[in-house]
Structure formats: C-alpha cells, structure tokens
Amino acid sequence: MVTLKQLAKELGVSISTVSKALNNSEEIGEETRKKVKELAASYNYKPNKVALSLKQNRTKTIGVIIPDILNHFLAKVLFGIEREANLHGYNIITCISNESLQKEKDSLQLLANGSVDGFILSIAEETQTKNEINHFKETISQGLPIVMFDRVAHDVKCDKVIVDDFEATYNATKSLIAKKRKHIVFISNIDNISVGKLRERGYNKAMLEEGLGTQVLRIKKGDDTQQKVKRLYKKYKDIDGVVSADSTSGVVAINMARDFKKKVPKDISVVGFSSKSVSVHSVPKLTIIRQHAKKIGAKAAQLLIERLNNGAASKDDYTTKIVKTTLVKSKSTL
Amino acid sequence: MVTLKQLAKELGVSISTVSKALNNSEEIGEETRKKVKELAASYNYKPNKVALSLKQNRTKTIGVIIPDILNHFLAKVLFGIEREANLHGYNIITCISNESLQKEKDSLQLLANGSVDGFILSIAEETQTKNEINHFKETISQGLPIVMFDRVAHDVKCDKVIVDDFEATYNATKSLIAKKRKHIVFISNIDNISVGKLRERGYNKAMLEEGLGTQVLRIKKGDDTQQKVKRLYKKYKDIDGVVSADSTSGVVAINMARDFKKKVPKDISVVGFSSKSVSVHSVPKLTIIRQHAKKIGAKAAQLLIERLNNGAASKDDYTTKIVKTTLVKSKSTL
DNA sequence: GTGAAAGCGCTAACAA
DNA sequence: TTGTTAGCGCTTTCAC
Numbered sequence: 224m225v226t227l228k229q230l231a232k233e234l235g236v237s238i239s240t241v242s243k244a245l246n247n248s249e250e251i252g253e254e255t256r257k258k259v260k261e262l263a264a265s266y267n268y269k270p271n272k273v274a275l276s277l278k279q280n281r282t283k284t285i286g287v288i289i290p291d292i293l294n295h296f297l298a299k300v301l302f303g304i305e306r307e308a309n310l311h312g313y314n315i316i317t318c319i320s321n322e323s324l325q326k327e328k329d330s331l332q333l334l335a336n337g338s339v340d341g342f343i344l345s346i347a348e349e350t351q352t353k354n355e356i357n358h359f360k361e362t363i364s365q366g367l368p369i370v371m372f373d374r375v376a377h378d379v380k381c382d383k384v385i386v387d388d389f390e391a392t393y394n395a396t397k398s399l400i401a402k403k404r405k406h407i408v409f410i411s412n413i414d415n416i417s418v419g420k421l422r423e424r425g426y427n428k429a430m431l432e433e434g435l436g437t438q439v440l441r442i443k444k445g446d447d448t449q450q451k452v453k454r455l456y457k458k459y460k461d462i463d464g465v466v467s468a469d470s471t472s473g474v475v476a477i478n479m480a481r482d483f484k485k486k487v488p489k490d491i492s493v494v495g496f497s498s499k500s501v502s503v504h505s506v507p508k509l510t511i512i513r514q515h516a517k518k519i520g521a522k523a524a525q526l527l528i529e530r531l532n533n534g535a536a537s538k539d540d541y542t543t544k545i546v547k548t549t550l551v552k553s554k555s556t557l
Numbered sequence: 558m559v560t561l562k563q564l565a566k567e568l569g570v571s572i573s574t575v576s577k578a579l580n581n582s583e584e585i586g587e588e589t590r591k592k593v594k595e596l597a598a599s600y601n602y603k604p605n606k607v608a609l610s611l612k613q614n615r616t617k618t619i620g621v622i623i624p625d626i627l628n629h630f631l632a633k634v635l636f637g638i639e640r641e642a643n644l645h646g647y648n649i650i651t652c653i654s655n656e657s658l659q660k661e662k663d664s665l666q667l668l669a670n671g672s673v674d675g676f677i678l679s680i681a682e683e684t685q686t687k688n689e690i691n692h693f694k695e696t697i698s699q700g701l702p703i704v705m706f707d708r709v710a711h712d713v714k715c716d717k718v719i720v721d722d723f724e725a726t727y728n729a730t731k732s733l734i735a736k737k738r739k740h741i742v743f744i745s746n747i748d749n750i751s752v753g754k755l756r757e758r759g760y761n762k763a764m765l766e767e768g769l770g771t772q773v774l775r776i777k778k779g780d781d782t783q784q785k786v787k788r789l790y791k792k793y794k795d796i797d798g799v800v801s802a803d804s805t806s807g808v809v810a811i812n813m814a815r816d817f818k819k820k821v822p823k824d825i826s827v828v829g830f831s832s833k834s835v836s837v838h839s840v841p842k843l844t845i846i847r848q849h850a851k852k853i854g855a856k857a858a859q860l861l862i863e864r865l866n867n868g869a870a871s872k873d874d875y876t877t878k879i880v881k882t883t884l885v886k887s888k889s890t891l
Numbered sequence: 892g893t894g895a896a897a898g899c900g901c902t903a904a905c906a907a
Numbered sequence: 908t909t910g911t912t913a914g915c916g917c918t919t920t921c922a923c
Contacts, residue, residue: 224916227916238916240894242916246918250893269669271611272670273671273915275916277611277901278899278916279918298627301626305626309652315651316648317651332603336604336606449837449840475837478840481840505812505838506815571909571910573901573903573912577903585908607901608900611899671916
C-alpha cells in the first residue's frame with residue numbers, strides 16, 4: 224500500500240501538503256492539489272484505515288454477535304444489518320456465539336479493545352437460561368453501545384428491536400379458531416428462549432379465551448422432528464390445527480399430515496413463524512408469520528449508528544422498537 | 558479504555574516499562590511486573606487493537622465475501638470460517654455481495670485499505686456470467702492473498718477449496734440407475750454458476766453412458782418452484798427419478814410427488830444437494846449429497862492463515878483442495 | 892500556500 | 908532494571 228509519505232517524497236512536498244490536497248483543503252494551491260491527486264490516483268492510493276481509526280478513535284466497524292448463523296431468520300437479520308451498515312460507511316465483524324454464553328462473553332471481550340465502535344446482538348440461549356446480563360452491562364459501561372434484537376434482555380439499558388411475538392401467535396391462533404378449528408396444537412423447538420415463551424403464551428391466551436384446551440409439543444435439540452409429529456398425529460386423531468413457533472415444525476406438520484390422510488387445509492390448518500423461501504418446502508405452502516427480518520436488522524443498525532453519531536447526547540434515553548409481524552396466508556390455512 | 562500511558566502515570570513509571578511488564582519481558586523486575594499487572598487487571602486493561610495493527614502492519618482480520626447469506630450452504634461455510642479463524646486469533650469482516658459484481662468489487666476495494674490481511678470468498682453469480690476476474694488479480698497484486706471456495710475462478714492464481722460437483726451428481730445419478738430408474742430428471746435453479754454447470758454435466762454423463770435420455774428442468778429466480786415441478790410431473794407421467802442441484806427443488810420434488818399419487822421412493826427416487834437440517838423438510842426425508850460446508854470453511858481459513866504466516870515464502874505455490882461430497886441415504890431413495 | 896510538529900496507543904531498539 | 912526515543916500512517920494546529 225502506498226502511503227502519504229511516499230507520495231510526498233515523489234512529489235518533493237511535505238506529507239501534510241499531500242494530506243491536505245487529498246482532502247480538498249482550501250489551503251493548498253490549485254495546481255499542487257491537482258498534481259497530488261493525479262499521482263495518488265495513479266497509485267490507487269487509499270488512506271490507511273487503521274491509521275485513521277487510531278487517529279479518530281473510531282473504527283467505523285460494528286460488532287455483530289448472533290447465536291446461530293444457520294437459523295434463517297437470524298441470517299436474514301444479519302443481511303439487513305450488513306446492508307444498512309454499508310450504506311453508512313460501516314463494516315461489520317461477525318461473531319457466532321453458537322448459543323454459548325462463554326463464546327458470547329469472549330466475543331464481547333475480544334472486540335471491546337478498540338476493534339469496534341459498538342455492538343448489535345441477539346442473546347445466546349445459554350445466556351437466557353442462566354439469565355446472565357453482567358457482560359452486557361460491563362460492555363456498555365466501557366462506552367460501547369449495544370443494540371439488542373429479537374432475543375433481548377429487558378434488564379439491560381440499551382436500544383432494542385423486537386418482534387410482537389405474543390400478539391403474533393395470539394392472532395394466528397385466533398384466526399384458526401375463527402375457522403372453527405377446535406383442537407389446535409402448538410409446536411415449538413425454542414421453548415427455552417424468550418421469544419419462544421412469548422409465542423407460547425400468545426397461543427395459550429387465545430385458546431383459553433375461547434374455552435379451548437391447550438396442547439404443546441416441545442421438540443428438543445437432537446429430537447427427530449418427523450417422529451415426534453408422527454406420534455402426535457397418531458395419538459390425537461382429531462387435531463385440526465397447528466401453530467408453529469419455528470419454521471421447521473410447521474413445514475413438517477404439513478408434509479406429515481398426508482401420511483395420515485389428513486388434507487391440508489381441509490382437515491387441518493397449519494401456520495408458523497417462517498419466511499417465504501422456506502414456506503415453499505411444504506405442499507401446500509405454509510401460511511407464515513413473517514418477521515421482516517431484514518427490516519429488523521436495518522433498524523438495529525440505524526439505532527446503533529445514530530447513537531454513535533450522537534456521542535453521549537442521548538444518554539439514558541433508550542428506544543425499544545417493535546417490528547410487527549405480518550400473517551401471510553398461503554394454502555395451508557382456510 | 559485505559560491506555561498504557563494512564564497506567565504508567567498512575568504507577569509513576571514509564572510507558573515502556575508498563576508495556577514490557579505486561580508482555581512478560583525479562584528486563585523488568587519481578588516486583589514491578591507484579592504491580593503493573595495488578596493495576597492493569599484492576600482496570601481490565603486490554604491493548605488497543607488498532608494501535609497494535611498499525612504498529613505490526615497486520616490486523617488479524619480476514620475479509621469474507623459471500624454471495625448470499627440466506628443460502629444454507631454458504632452460511633454454513635461462513636460458520637466454519639468463523640470458527641477456524643477464531644481458533645487462530647482472527648476475526649472476520651463479512652461482506653455480502655448479493656450476487657452482484659459491483660458489490661463484490663466495492664467490498665474488495667473497501668477492505669483493501671489495511672482493514673484486513675486477506676480474503677476468503679465465493680464468486681458472485683454476475684461475476685461468473687460476465688467472467689470478470691481483474692478485481693481479484695488486482696487485490697492479489699496489492700499483496701492481499703485470496704482463498705476462493707465453491708465458486709472459484711480457475712484463471713486466478715490463488716488457493717482454492719472446491720467440491721467434487723461433477724462426480725457427485727455423476728455418482729448420485731448412477732446410483733439411481735443401478736436401482737432401475739430410467740426416466741431421471743435433473744432439476745436446478747443454479748444453472749448459470751460454475752458449480753451448477755458441473756453438476757449438470759455429471760448427471761448428463763451418467764445418463765448418456767447408460768444410453769438414457771436426459772431431461773433438465775431449469776428454475777429461474779422468481780419462478781414458482783412448486784408450479785414448475787407440478788407441470789413437469791403432469792406432463793411426464795413416467796418420471797421415476799430426480800437429481801436436484803439445489804436443496805429446495807429436491808424437497809419440493811418429494812412433497813409434490815404425492816399430489817400425483819407417486820410413492821417415494823417406490824415410484825420415484827429423489828436425491829439432491831442439501832444438508833441434514835433441510836432434508837427433514839420433506840416426507841420422507843431427502844437423500845442428500847452432503848458438501849461438508851463447515852469443513853470447507855475451515856479448510857479455506859487454514860489455507861489463508863498459513864499463507865499469511867508464511868509471508869512471501871510459498872509464493873506462486875497454490876493449493877486446490879477438493880472436499881469430497883458424501884451421499885447420505887435417507888428414505889427418498891431405494 | 893506550504894511545512895513542521897504533535898499526537899492517537901503501542902512496541903522495541905537503544906541509552907542510561 | 909528502567910527510561911528515552913523513534914516510528915507505524917494519518918490529521919490538524921500552528922508557524923513560516
């Protein structure tokens with residue numbers, strides 16, 4: 224990489240002259256400016272980012288910590304973050320906590336050494352079950368702002384972007400009930416994380432309000448989803464509705480129904496949290512609760528960048544943005 | 558963030574003493590060392606990464622450019638890269654080219670300013686169709702090594718990690734033929750990228766060798782996969798096998814078969830490039846061609862880090878590693 | 892209009 | 908054993 228020094232030497236001027244010329248300073252003469260710029264262009268000069276970061280005490284880099292990159296929703300949020308960050312001249316350093324508290328702590332620690340200006344993260348499962356939040360508070364007190372999305376810790380003071388999980392399943396369940404479904408099962412493989420719990424509660428409330436009994440099928444890591452759904456159908460012949468808290472179980476619920484001569488949606492309606500690209504995996508296509516993942520990511524990035532630009536201005540004035548889900552009807556519901 | 562300067566001041570010693578003490582230099586007295594370390598620990602001192610990078614002229618950061626984060630395979634490779642990089646003390650800056658040549662160029666340009674020590678990337682679709690490779694060559698000539706994976710440019714001299722795409726579909730097709738399948742269709746939504754073409758050729762060769770006619774269903778962006786598969790089944794009643802170049806069409810091929818009273822795998826066998834977690838989306842589960850994505854990512858990271866450590870040593874001595882696929886049988890094939 | 896010098900935080904060669 | 912100094916690449920104040 225060419226440096227200012229080298230350009231200065233070749234031109235027989237001082238380093239500061241070159242720097243100013245490149246930054247269009249009025250101090251420098253028209254002619255000199257032109258000469259400098261030409262040479263710089265010919266060498267494809269680009270100011271060294273590291274030096275700039277050191278000088279300006281900010282990196283224009285955001286640390287993103289996500290629990291699981293193979294989760295379609297989280298990947299999509301990451302996409303949204305990346306795009307929005309780029310628009311504002313920021314890069315993102317990605318860490319995958321893999322649902323582990325330790326890895327989450329490590330990542331936070333490791334990047335809190337000047338590598339990034341702030342964080343965007345969704346909390347690891349283990350962190351939520353152990354209810355640990357000190358590492359977040361510490362990071363914030365070190366002057367590094369955090370924006371949490373989806374799985375958030377309400378006891379940490381920071382900006383947040385969340386989904387209306389409770390209402391989403393509440394409404395989805397109600398819509399099934401409105402179509403005369405009576406025996407609706409809730410299927411979830413995320414019952415131990417915050418959003419999973421909220422979704423279950425939304426379902427429960429809707430069912431109880433209508434005087435209907437609730438039934439929950441919990442799928443654990445390592446379980447065979449197809450087997451569990453199969454057994455469910457075998458045991459309870461009168462199931463006529465499924466609300467799924469994750470994308471996999473909704474798809475499986477539809478495809479497996481046919482093994483039991485249940486027509487979808489005539490005999491059984493299925494709706495689940497998912498995205499368009501996954502909904503085509505079932506025949507008929509799954510009616511989904513869309514979370515607008517990209518928008519969530521973009522919003523999180525906006526909040527962080529705003530805070531970074533404001534300096535300490537908006538201290539103690541934190542936003543919680545709720546991005547509403549949308550029920551997108553396909554052929555798996557009436 | 559605490560700096561050496563502040564620690565030095567508080568201890569009444571010089572900056573270099575503090576630096577040496579923290580780096581366990583033998584030069585510094587036992588006692589001083591202890592005092593320094595204690596104070597540093599109490600302040601949770603961490604050396605400023607940016608200053609270190611500037612000083613040592615390397616960032617311990619890898620730029621990763623992937624075409625599509627929502628592609629399960631690519632996301633999994635990213636996971637592998639991240640983990641391996643972390644093991645070696647590297648962070649990753651992720652850019653998503655979104656299959657765009659321009660964004661790919663921009664990312665390369667933008668990070669080639671000292672932000673990263675090298676790149677790991679898979680080539681964007683547009684870049685492949687336009688067959689552009691100059692931006693890669695330029696980056697390399699600037700002293701930033703590149704490792705390409707999956708979709709690679711053979712004309713660029715750099716390390717590569719690829720899949721045995723041709724053999725994978727060749728073998729998969731052969732295995733269907735061995736079970737007396739005669740009318741096997743190849744379905745692909747990636748026929749315009751390098752790996753897609755190779756996969757199609759593997760299928761073609763296997764079919765032609767056996768004197769069987771070939772048939773390819775191409776699915777374009779924006780097409781309704783379910784509709785296209787449906788029409789295919791409607792028109793050609795005797796289809797008894799499907800080889801899919803991507804994960805979606807394989808899953809759809811299975812789930813849709815039932816609409817035509819075709820039993821899987823009795824009447825029709827389906828095999829496709831995919832991963833375990835997606836294969837459960839079909840009933841019965843899809844027999845998959847596993848690509849070992851995490852391993853690919855890890856290998857790519859290893860190659861890059863090796864090269865970074867070797868300096869210019871292994872110049873002009875580039876590796877192409879082939880990570881063999883594995884055919885994992887499920888219930889969608891005999 | 893141009894240049895010298897300080898300083899961001901750190902390491903390391905050299906001096907004391 | 909400890910301190911001084913230079914320098915990584917850059918911006919910016921201040922002097923000329």
